Amino acid sequence: MIEVTALTKRYGRTTAVDGLTFTAPPGTVTGFLGPNGAGKSTTMRLIVGLERPTSGTATVDGRPYAELAAPLHDVGVMLDARSAHPGRTAFRHLLGLARTHGIPRSRVDEVIATTGLETVAHRRAGTFSLGMGQRLGIAGALLGDPGTLILDEPVNGLDPDGVLWVRGLVRELAAEGRTVLLSSHLMHELALCADRVVVIGRGRLLADATVAELEDGGSLEDAYLQLTAGAVQYRGGAR
């Protein structure tokens, strides 16, 4: 369970997250949506202790991330598909993570198989395509068999087969009782894989509801566009 309560993060004059409160319950895929610059990545970084809140709290299973006894076993995180050292092979990257957390080598082989990286496991991460990097990021998130997963844009760059695979994976993880929070700009995909969605704009909560409630006979995309109409900061124009 992820609980975000009155969370605020300011960078100088920019308020990236503004009094945000929501819960991502276990056994559920919670989609995290909002326009570019809405504060999604900042919120995720705050949840996993990569940033300190200006005020408010973010907890996983009732504790701030920094107080979790075995973070990799509690929370699997993929915030940046390019986080592996480019000179290290996928296998070495995962083995390094596993060794520092007391995870057996057999688990590294397991997550490589789960993410379909067997044929490239001994290639350097720097040679990976965006989609292969995403798969490696997801492999790292799964390594500790965590009860909570936080995935920032996990389907970004994946081919249709990969998108289908992530959809099945997150549904399975939630069905096992885990908490899954994932951000995406792909409304059609979220409508298929999320149970609930939290929509934010300019750092503030715009909606926290089930996909069915938001769709209300229409599409999730229509509901999203209506909700965020006043919160879009970067809009393209005609040429």
Ligand SMILES: Nc1ncnc2c1ncn2[C@@H]1O[C@H](COP(=O)(O)OP(=O)(O)OP(=O)(O)O)[C@@H](O)[C@H]1O
């Ligand atoms: N380290 C930082 N220093 C200053 N401003 C920051 C920093 N990180 C984020 N911001 C600002 O905070 C706001 C929210 O950014 P964030 O990356 O959280 O948005 P996002 O919803 O993840 O956007 P996107 O959909 O484009 O990935 C933006 O205005 C951004 O410029």
